[in-house]
Amino acid sequence: MVILLNGSLRGKRGNGYYLLQRLQECGLGECAERGIVDVLRNPDIFAGELSSADALVVAAPLYVDGLPSQMLRLMEELYEKRGAVKEGFHVYVLSNLGFYESAQIKNLLDIVKNWCLRMNFVYGGGLAVGAGGMMSAFRSIPLGAGPNKALGRDLKKLAEAIRNGGEMGNIFSQPSFLPRFIYMHAAHILFRRTGKANGAKIE
Amino acid sequence: MRVIYHDLTEEMWVRLNMKPEEGDVVVSGSGKEKFCTGCFGCWLKTPGKCVIPDAFQCLGQKLAEANELIIISKCSFGSYSAQVKNMLDRSISYVSPFFVIRKGEMHHRPRYSNTLTISALFYGKDITDGEKETARTLVQANALNLNGKIGSVRFMEEAVW
Numbered sequence: 001m002v003i004l005l006n007g008s009l010r011g012k013r014g015n016g017y018y019l020l021q022r023l024q025e026c027g028l029g030e031c032a033e034r035g036i037v038d039v040l041r042n043p044d045i046f047a048g049e050l051s052s053a054d055a056l057v058v059a060a061p062l063y064v065d066g067l068p069s070q071m072l073r074l075m076e077e078l079y080e081k082r083g084a085v086k087e088g089f090h091v092y093v094l095s096n097l098g099f100y101e102s103a104q105i106k107n108l109l110d111i112v113k114n115w116c117l118r119m120n121f122v123y124g125g126g127l128a129v130g131a132g133g134m135m136s137a138f139r140s141i142p143l144g145a146g147p148n149k150a151l152g153r154d155l156k157k158l159a160e161a162i163r164n165g166g167e168m169g170n171i172f173s174q175p176s177f178l179p180r181f182i183y184m185h186a187a188h189i190l191f192r193r194t195g196k197a198n199g200a201k202i203e
Numbered sequence: 204m205r206v207i208y209h210d211l212t213e214e215m216w217v218r219l220n221m222k223p224e225e226g227d228v229v230v231s232g233s234g235k236e237k238f239c240t241g242c243f244g245c246w247l248k249t250p251g252k253c254v255i256p257d258a259f260q261c262l263g264q265k266l267a268e269a270n271e272l273i274i275i276s277k278c279s280f281g282s283y284s285a286q287v288k289n290m291l292d293r294s295i296s297y298v299s300p301f302f303v304i305r306k307g308e309m310h311h312r313p314r315y316s317n318t319l320t321i322s323a324l325f326y327g328k329d330i331t332d333g334e335k336e337t338a339r340t341l342v343q344a345n346a347l348n349l350n351g352k353i354g355s356v357r358f359m360e361e362a363v364w
Contacts, residue, residue, distance in 0.1 A: 008241065063241070065344035065348055066282050069239070070238045072283075076285055107341050111281050195250070200248055
């Protein structure tokens with residue numbers, strides 16, 4: 001069984017949840033979905049679930065160049081409670097960020113990899129997704145098409161690695177057909193509009 | 204003025220012989236502060252101030268008055284500890300939501316005119332070489348992202364911890 005952990009406090013509204021749903025559609029076999037808020041309420045139950053699972057997929061956004069603190073809190077707790085693990089238990093990461101360049105997620109992936117070494121887990125690799133701010137606008141576009149072309153291809157690679165219990169390394173995915181300057185411009189328009197609607201002067 | 208983020212107990216603070224200068228702001232938190240939810244409220248609703256009303260609400264404004272940020276943290280897998288990382292997560296109002304290209308990468312525009320020199324002291328019993336490398340890269344990334352300068356990145360592994 002594969003445990004899909006949504007590490008975002010935005011729950012089902014966040015990109016992490018969206019990406020996990022799309023990943024499941026690529027075919028993972030038996031999965032169990034968990035959210036960070038519930039898991040932090042009782043990490044002992046989650047630790048028990050991990051001990052009998054085959055793999056964990058962590059979906060977490062990049063916060064200030066690393067993992068969000070709620071995910072670090074969970075990883076620290078699990079490290080304190082570490083016990084026997086199923087041989088070959090793999091951990092995969094699915095992360096996105098608001099900046100354009102997915103390469104900026106490498107720190108986050110390395111932190112999870114370091115954690116895996118301490119936990120005696122196998123780090124199976126990570127899929128880093130850039131330009132996360134546009135993901136909600138592209139949700140109606142099928143994976144593998146238009147701006148989601150690369151994302152669809154890379155999610156399939158991740159799903160294949162999970163199905164096979166393999167290691168794929170890290171993949172740094174960028175939106176297709178979306179230049180950086182257009183992404184920046186669109187984000188700035190959105191910020192100004194939202195600020196105006198909130199009655200706030202954005203600077 | 205310096206801002207010091209740390210997760211030391213009182214005993215550890217004494218052992219480290221930290222002597223804050225007059226005007227320094229020392230932030231440790233209780234460990235019960237809320238996590239950043241990624242709501243963008245500090246950028247798009249109350250610019251410069253977090254919308255969560257607790258001890259970490261105004262960290263961005265504190266950083267705006269400083270010229271140095273000193274981070275003292277347990278090394279958690281090459282990252283800051285959850286407690287210290289929460290201080291940084293809750294500090295993003297220090298920068299503007301708007302983007303700029305810096306050193307070929309997208310980052311946030313500065314909101315304030317000050318420049319922070321960021322230094323970090325990581326402690327722990329058995330920090331691996333890989334974790335040290337990750338931690339160094341993390342502090343460098345923070346300095347770039349916050350439009351600051353990198354100070355020192357040090358590790359303490361004495362049994363005292």
